[in-house]
Amino acid sequence: MIFLVLAAGAYFVAVLERWATKGRFSLKGPVVSGLALLGRESLVPRKLDRIFFEAAPPLVLVSAVLAAAVLPLAPGLVVADLATGALFVNAALAYVMVALLMAGWGPDGAYAMVAGFRFLGQLVAYSMLIVMPITAVAMRAESLVTTVVVTSQATLWNAAYQPLGFVLYFLAAMAVAFLPPFDLPVAPGELAGGVEAEYTGWRLAAMRLGRATLVFTLALSVTVFYLGGWLGPVLPPWAWTVLKTLVVTAVMLWLGRYVPRLREADVLAWGWKYGIPLALLNIFYVGVVLLGAA
Amino acid sequence: MAQAVFTGSFGVAAIWFGVVVFRTSSMVRSALALLFSQAAIGGMFLAMETEFLGVLQIMMMATEMAIMAIFMVMYMMDPGGLSEMDMTHQKRASLAAGVLGAFGALAVALLAGWGPVEVQVPAATAQVHDLGIEIMERSMLIFETTGVTILTAMIAATAIAIQRRH
């Protein structure tokens, strides 16, 4: 059941992404382009590191699915209710970086390599920005278990409880899924497709599917940690989760259309100089509020 | 019994990747082989029901080894491993040392009487809770000193690496 929702979610993300970039809302768009990609011959550059080149797209998909496995869609509906669920999300997301590094190094292209290593710098900074707000959320829920995190938001959603953490987590999620303002690894204008430049045919389809699932998983994590997961008055719980996730995805993609891509120096500088101190401040703030309330 | 099989399988994966680390000539491959062997070690922790440590290990190793991959590319002569250079010396002596070390440890492992073996272990959530209490109360001092050591290490590393203005 969960994989069904996950697949549907990834598909809707692809539809929204197509709508954001191409401006045309067509439900069957991704199916057509997916089939077209499958039909296309998949070329392999002559000199390449075969293992990395083949392993990169599936690893993106695997890490996205693993991260989603821990996030609850409804009270009982979670694949693996780990005791350290929240931390596991970040552990899985770190492998997106490994996947893109492999995709950058494999095909031996100057563009792919520059893109791959750029993303490494970007993600090291922004995975910190994912862990710290999660700590603040876990502090409030007094547990790392994701279902407890959701139930702890019954009185007040975390977005309202700790707005600073919410904004930081939202931006970090966009950076990890390399969405437009942060899309350094697949910069179409600058690096001719960067990491995706050398992929064609079904490998490119696998890469794009992995990316769509990744965006959906991150939106789901934003919903679970900050927007009160399945809590909602009238609709069935899972409907609330899916609805909130799609709204979050739409906002993420919409934001990317109206802002130019950041300079890599800025991405890193702001991540380290402003992001992490603010995240620490957020943890301190939540601590004070918790002690104050207790 | 299933636990032994899981731990064993993750262990074999860790050993195989460990061997690949030193056998392959392409530097980035050896860096990522080390990554997967450490991740397999993290898997072993999960198999032995210490969940928090396993997840922590898997998370940390991904970032660490990726950074190591960068340094491999920067400093190695020919990172692509094109010309099959043999980067080793005193091969025979180190092989003997390695095998000797392994057998020594194995001997200790098998022969020493370890005493009664606990079978149950507190549930994962209890473990995380107790570990938190442990860090905050009993070994608070240890944790603080680790924090300070990390700080000094960072400063020292940057000081060494900075280009001296002469």
Place this chain on the structure above:
Amino acid sequence: MVTLFVALAVGAVLFGIGLYGALSQTNLVMIMMGVELMLGAAMVNLVAFWRFLHPEVYAGQMFVLIVMTVMALEMAVGFGIATGRFRAKGSVEMEEARELKG
């Protein structure tokens, strides 16, 4: 019972590989990888001991956390030295590391 020995055996073999790697490689970065493997082996043993012998005392887990930080530190300082040497000497091969100055 069996798992304890399996874990210790894996730890021992990993230690052997790390030792071989650290001693046989000529490059500082590869030596550090050997050391990382040895630290990993140590962690495996620690977790095995905690899990099977004294699960009530959390010092074991604490120790594993310390070893993890040591791994990170060792890498950080190692690369600091490597960068310093690379800038001064142009190489990080251990053969030329005769003198400590510079």
Place this chain on the structure above:
Amino acid sequence: MKGSLSGAREGRPSALRRLVAKASADDLCAFVVPGPDVARARGIDLGAAGLGVAATPRHAGVILLLGELPAGLKKAAAVAYAQMPRPRAVLAVGAGDISPLPGPDVSVAATQADLAAGVDELRRLFAAGAFVEETTAFYADEIETETTYACPMHPGVTSGGPGSCPRCGMDLVPRESTGGSGHEGHHGAHDSHAGMGHGSVDEDAGGHGDHGDMGFMSMVEMTQGTPRSSDGLQMEWADAPFGPLFPGLPGGLAMSFTLDGDTVAVVKAMRGIDGWGPESLDDVTAREFPERLAFLSPLSPIAYRVLALRALGVAAGAETDEETLLGQVGALERERAASHLGWLSGFGRLLGYSWLGENAGRLQVALLRAADAGEVGRLEPEVGKFVRRVIRTPLLARRLEGIGTLPGDAEISGPVARASGLARDARAQGTGYRHLGFEPVVRDGGDAFARLRVRLAEIEQSLGLVRRAGVVSFTEVKPAANAGDVGVATVETPRGAATLRVTLREDAVEVLELRTPSSVHQGFVGAVAEQREVADALVGVASLDISPWEVTG
């Protein structure tokens, strides 16, 4: 029409394949040669015709050849075509012979209606013939690769056959470099791993045996010769060509960056378009000289036609009357606004700012299709709102500040000069402009953001001038041809002041000298891009708005 595609894919046409063919027909994605900016400059809107634009040939199904192509670009197109995965097709839009490429599947004239018909025809072909039993491999001498052997550590050391490098004794590694000069953008990366050295890991350790006695290679001597980068670390440098068909840069501009990590160490600007400058203009009669000169530069044809007319007029001593002068001013200003919008669209795509890319392109095509000054007037409020919206974009100033600053003494012209405080504008002396109340737009700052502001202000100013001029087209009055004397004229093209000196010799025009702004600006590519991160270097180069078609020698 042929039943099957020239670039079809092997395989019996089964039910699934027919479905896939149908899908690839609906989702056609084209790789435009020489570049989407030239397509827009000719008033062709690819999106409206149902064609997506692909950033790399790898993601495209159709290669679209637009207009007459110079030799250099045809070679680059052949290399790009070789990279495209099958099923692929060739769509020639108003293109003459495309020698290295196979015959076009669909060939149409260069108008929007014909293009739409051509795309539908292509869809039918794709759906019908995407899969064919046997296919012919595509061969062109441009894409055969000769293998040179090079040492991974020392890019300079190469030899014909395998062997070991004299300096470090390492085995030489086979390395292909594609034949022909114009190898396309990122395809060339394969022969670029001079330094980075990461290539295929060949398990069968060939020359392993004889390494034993070689003793230890001291790495110190080996890194002696390698260039030092700014932070004192010898890094291997890889040179990556940002070739003639790079998506971020104007079509035809060929550059090769030598990358030290991801900062640009050395920039070599190559002539992407050779055999296209004034040297191809000799023995042209006075009658079709303006037409020929305009044809040479698709990005700003009207400016060069007016330049030719005025030069011939001065040579023949004829006075242009008031009415045609006003017409010329109107046409020039409209083309300036359209060219700036075209630049904005390309710049938006380079910056990853998709809203800017799409809207600027749409406005440019609408402006070019406007029949008369009235229609242009109607577009003015929309353009005004668009310009204000662009200025207010968050983070845009942050992204562009400090990039692409030029040394003070550079003799630059056009918007680039006006962005660094110099009020150089050939229009200021022009007679037609004074009574239209024109004064040059000047900003200071001299970086990419100042150039953006100057061009945005000029778009609004040009539309105002067109409204005041009231007419957008002019009738070409052919000057009487008499031999002997020399005509000199200067016109402010959208990229700067271009001067033409020409003499008439019994009805044949001989070009004495043609100075174009882009050939001057191309010299500054190095100053703008060196020691900068790749993305900033590209933004700096794009902010110069170099039209590779104008570069003369």
